[in-house]
Amino acid sequence: MKIEILTLFPGICHGALGESMLKRARDRGLVELDALDLRQWAPGKHRVTDDMPYGGGPGMVMKIEPIHAALQAVRRPESKVVLMTPQGRPFSQAIAREYAHEQHLILLCGHYEGVDQRVADHLVDDELSIGDYVLTNGALAALVVTDAIVRLIPGVLGDADSAQQDSFGEQSDGRLLDHPHYTRPEVYEGWRVPDVLLSGNHAAIAKWRLERAREFTRERRPDLLK
Numbered sequence: 001m002k003i004e005i006l007t008l009f010p011g012i013c014h015g016a017l018g019e020s021m022l023k024r025a026r027d028r029g030l031v032e033l034d035a036l037d038l039r040q041w042a043p044g045k046h047r048v049t050d051d052m053p054y055g056g057g058p059g060m061v062m063k064i065e066p067i068h069a070a071l072q073a074v075r076r077p078e079s080k081v082v083l084m085t086p087q088g089r090p091f092s093q094a095i096a097r098e099y100a101h102e103q104h105l106i107l108l109c110g111h112y113e114g115v116d117q118r119v120a121d122h123l124v125d126d127e128l129s130i131g132d133y134v135l136t137n138g139a140l141a142a143l144v145v146t147d148a149i150v151r152l153i154p155g156v157l158g159d160a161d162s163a164q165q166d167s168f169g170e171q172s173d174g175r176l177l178d179h180p181h182y183t184r185p186e187v188y189e190g191w192r193v194p195d196v197l198l199s200g201n202h203a204a205i206a207k208w209r210l211e212r213a214r215e216f217t218r219e220r221r222p223d224l225l226k
Helices: 010-017 020-027 064-074 093-099 117-122 139-150 202-220
Strands: 002-007 032-037 079-090 104-109 126-129
Touching: 002 010, 002 064, 002 139, 010 020, 010 032, 010 139, 020 032, 020 139, 032 139, 064 104, 064 117, 079 117, 079 139, 093 139, 104 139, 126 139
Parallel strands: 002 032, 002 104, 079 104, 079 126
Antiparallel strands: none
């Protein structure tokens, strides 16, 4: 699998792509990751990528020409191009699982006041938002999507069951938050690990974890249970 992030600020991405799980996945050849500077496809001496909006208003709008040129250069028949935008459909674990099977993802990052609407209308396959808020640019959102997808690629995580047991994982059918976790020491500042986790009774432990997951979900995300 290959994921390329098209952004005006590739430096934001390079650090994250070279650390932790993403670095290990790259080093093991499980995924190709890169961040490309959109300015290299902007025409003229000054590599201008934005202009004033038609109709007036605050801010600047990203121009379509550099984006079109970039996509012509990197897009392949099997590519899926995704625009990161607050107007996109909400990103979810289900979408991450879907995209983990793609061969080539191109994550296009907006900036300034927005992106020329003709990009969304004619040049991309999907539009995603990571939440009901606005970021300065889409590079951070693209990194979130990249991380969520890469960890689902077979072989990336040390334990194949880890991703399935996460909040919104396959074992919970996406409807439960994860159960609480504990590790050594058994007692810290008088705070004890629940006795059931020390019992060695795997059936009782599984029951306790499911009950706590349901409790967490009822308290924090009751919408998931509807």
